[in-house]
Amino acid sequence: MGITPKGRTVIEVGADGVALITIINPPVNSLSFDVLYSLKDSYEQALRRNDVKAIVITAGAKGKFSGGFDITAFGGLQGGQVVTPPGFISVEMLTDTVEAARKPSVAAIDGLALGGGLEIAMACHARISTSSAQLGLPELQLGLIPGFGVSPDELISTARRCALDIVERRRPWVATLYRTDKLEPLGEAREILKFARAQARKQAPNLKHPLVCIDVIEEGIVSGPRAGLWKEVEDFERLLRSETCKSLVHIFFAQRGTSKVPGITDLGLVPRRVNKVAILGGGLMGSGIATALILSNYPVILKEVNEKFLEAGIGRVRANLQSRVKKGKMSQEKFEKTLSLLKGVLDYESIRDVDMVIEAVIENVSLKQQIFADLEKYCPPHCILASNTSTIDLNLIGEKIKSQDRIVGAHFFSPAHVMPLLEIVRTQRTSPQVIVDLLDVGKKIRKTPVVVGNCTGFAVNRMFFPYTQAGLLLVERGTDLYQIDRVITKFGMPMGPFRLADLVGFGVAIATGTQFIENFPERTYKSLLIPMMQEDKRADLQSLYLLWPLFQAKLLAKLVKLSDKDIVEMIFFPVVNEACRVFAEGIAVKAADLDIASVMGMGFPPYRGGIMFWADSLGSKYICSRLEEWSKQYGGFFKPCAFLAERAAKGTPLSSPLERAKSRL
Numbered sequence: 001m002g003i004t005p006k007g008r009t010v011i012e013v014g015a016d017g018v019a020l021i022t023i024i025n026p027p028v029n030s031l032s033f034d035v036l037y038s039l040k041d042s043y044e045q046a047l048r049r050n051d052v053k054a055i056v057i058t059a060g061a062k063g064k065f066s067g068g069f070d071i072t073a074f075g076g077l078q079g080g081q082v083v084t085p086p087g088f089i090s091v092e093m094l095t096d097t098v099e100a101a102r103k104p105s106v107a108a109i110d111g112l113a114l115g116g117g118l119e120i121a122m123a124c125h126a127r128i129s130t131s132s133a134q135l136g137l138p139e140l141q142l143g144l145i146p147g148f149g150v151s152p153d154e155l156i157s158t159a160r161r162c163a164l165d166i167v168e169r170r171r172p173w174v175a176t177l178y179r180t181d182k183l184e185p186l187g188e189a190r191e192i193l194k195f196a197r198a199q200a201r202k203q204a205p206n207l208k209h210p211l212v213c214i215d216v217i218e219e220g221i222v223s224g225p226r227a228g229l230w231k232e233v234e235d236f237e238r239l240l241r242s243e244t245c246k247s248l249v250h251i252f253f254a255q256r257g258t259s260k261v262p263g264i265t266d267l268g269l270v271p272r273r274v275n276k277v278a279i280l281g282g283g284l285m286g287s288g289i290a291t292a293l294i295l296s297n298y299p300v301i302l303k304e305v306n307e308k309f310l311e312a313g314i315g316r317v318r319a320n321l322q323s324r325v326k327k328g329k330m331s332q333e334k335f336e337k338t339l340s341l342l343k344g345v346l347d348y349e350s351i352r353d354v355d356m357v358i359e360a361v362i363e364n365v366s367l368k369q370q371i372f373a374d375l376e377k378y379c380p381p382h383c384i385l386a387s388n389t390s391t392i393d394l395n396l397i398g399e400k401i402k403s404q405d406r407i408v409g410a411h412f413f414s415p416a417h418v419m420p421l422l423e424i425v426r427t428q429r430t431s432p433q434v435i436v437d438l439l440d441v442g443k444k445i446r447k448t449p450v451v452v453g454n455c456t457g458f459a460v461n462r463m464f465f466p467y468t469q470a471g472l473l474l475v476e477r478g479t480d481l482y483q484i485d486r487v488i489t490k491f492g493m494p495m496g497p498f499r500l501a502d503l504v505g506f507g508v509a510i511a512t513g514t515q516f517i518e519n520f521p522e523r524t525y526k527s528l529l530i531p532m533m534q535e536d537k538r539a540d541l542q543s544l545y546l547l548w549p550l551f552q553a554k555l556l557a558k559l560v561k562l563s564d565k566d567i568v569e570m571i572f573f574p575v576v577n578e579a580c581r582v583f584a585e586g587i588a589v590k591a592a593d594l595d596i597a598s599v600m601g602m603g604f605p606p607y608r609g610g611i612m613f614w615a616d617s618l619g620s621k622y623i624c625s626r627l628e629e630w631s632k633q634y635g636g637f638f639k640p641c642a643f644l645a646e647r648a649a650k651g652t653p654l655s656s657p658l659e660r661a662k663s664r665l
């Protein structure tokens, strides 16, 4: 029995002499090797046949011309299991078969034409798109805007006419590769490229591929299009095997994998319709969540305890939307329409008909318990009861109510209308239906959900805690605070632990810290600096960053010069250690979910693949031995957990699935 091909093309020749070649590979018509070989066959057939004058390339599924090269095939290419002749796609297929053909071709684009999909369209001699088409090279994060549009119903007939116009010379026959009319003279072009290189180095100092891209363009300009093409072929092969590419491909699939939760999303449950949402608390988080929801057309009731707080909450939502208007991302009309979806209230009467409530008040257990008791009384029996708590155990919050199956965590990250992650926290009693519903709402408000189990700090904050603690330990042992932040930023984090602590606020850091100290005392580092800061009475003490020289002198630690590598490892290996605990306890379903949680919740660089992927690139043995060495020197904070020690002893990757079902979920 043969292997089922992964996608194909079909060819159909009309009475007008136009061959219509359709790419069929649902869901996104990605370009697998099967599709590419079939496209080449169909194309050659069209060139051979005497009844074919011109060619139109299109795709089967409406709304998706092509999502680009089949990313699942990258693994095979990287590992050497799939071997294709060098230049097969860009030189042999696109340039020598499509672009150099003696019959003209037109790409008929509906919806997305991304990456390799856009390259196919560009190799054709003209492109016709619908008005909703989106063209882009996401592999470089470079978006383009479609030039013009026809209605989807007329797309193919217009493309056929256009192809015949080229045959009959009513339209120019253009091979894009050989166009030079948009090129600057060599000297000026070099200046532009020099500027582009400087920008790329500044914006993405750890990434090579934007620079390689500029080198390829330069080769094309200086030595001609074919030389440029061959350089592209060689560099592409090299980049494909780079750690950066492997990490980013991992992140692509890990991100899509977070919404597949065994035992939940495979039960055939259909998400219920959530028509209206109530949010309790209009502070920073509540107003951000309200903004995210109304931006996706959910009517929202915002409840506060008094007029003053309510006004402030609505004001924050208004400001969030206004900032979009100022940036040109939203029209005034859309602004008014979106804001009209928000209604402020002071009593529970108005939330009697909501389908979901998200509690977003301050982190106070008894207050939250009271609120949940009220919610049970006022909300309809099907209503989802969600809390945006970032650290408190949900069993504690819902202790006093009966509806345990409706309690769930909806942990957003600040600013909630911008940050992409949504931690969905389930207790042992949360019903699968409620999780499926929340996953659906998350998708509709364009968040990446990660479903985690219930514990103090859940996944993201548990990983964040050792990050800050390790920073404190290092400065108190004589490492310069600014050096730590500099090194960690150079590694790829948006900011170091101290800049972050300043941003979050000293008060919040202490409050969350207290939860961890109470729950995980054996591995909490007892900082000297925190009590010192608490004792200091000056008003501006909020910023440790600015006052560091003063505290440095007080700490009396001898200045220690650590290497950049040591700093990175001493800050991140404790994070890896905690991620291992989270995984081993079954708080995360799979290691890849922690990669996404670290990238989207902590700002861990995606080009390093996320915390567990990165750890595996260094090896569990190495990480464990370093942690052991530091734990002897500095104490229990660094002690490798049993899971890490066991995997290191066996030489097993940290990301391998758990052997036994040890889930708390």
Ligand SMILES: C[C@H](O)CC(=O)SCCNC(=O)CCNC(=O)[C@H](O)C(C)(C)COP(=O)(O)OP(=O)(O)OC[C@H]1O[C@@H](n2cnc3c(N)ncnc32)[C@H](O)[C@@H]1OP(=O)(O)O
Pocket: 027, 028, 030, 031, 067, 068, 069, 070, 071, 072, 112, 114, 115, 116, 117, 119, 138, 139, 253, 256, 257
């Ligand atoms: C040689 C060239 O220069 C190199 C390339 O072309 S590299 C590829 C460049 N293309 C890209 O980076 C686009 C990647 N894809 C996307 O951004 C998005 O999937 C999309 C905008 C096309 C569609 O988004 P959306 O409708 O939300 O669907 P989404 O859930 O992401 O994808 C649907 C399924 O198609 C898969 N898929 C999407 N694009 C794919 C691709 N290029 N290759 C293989 N599978 C792909 C997804 O993994 C997902 O699979 P699943 O259902 O098993 O999880």
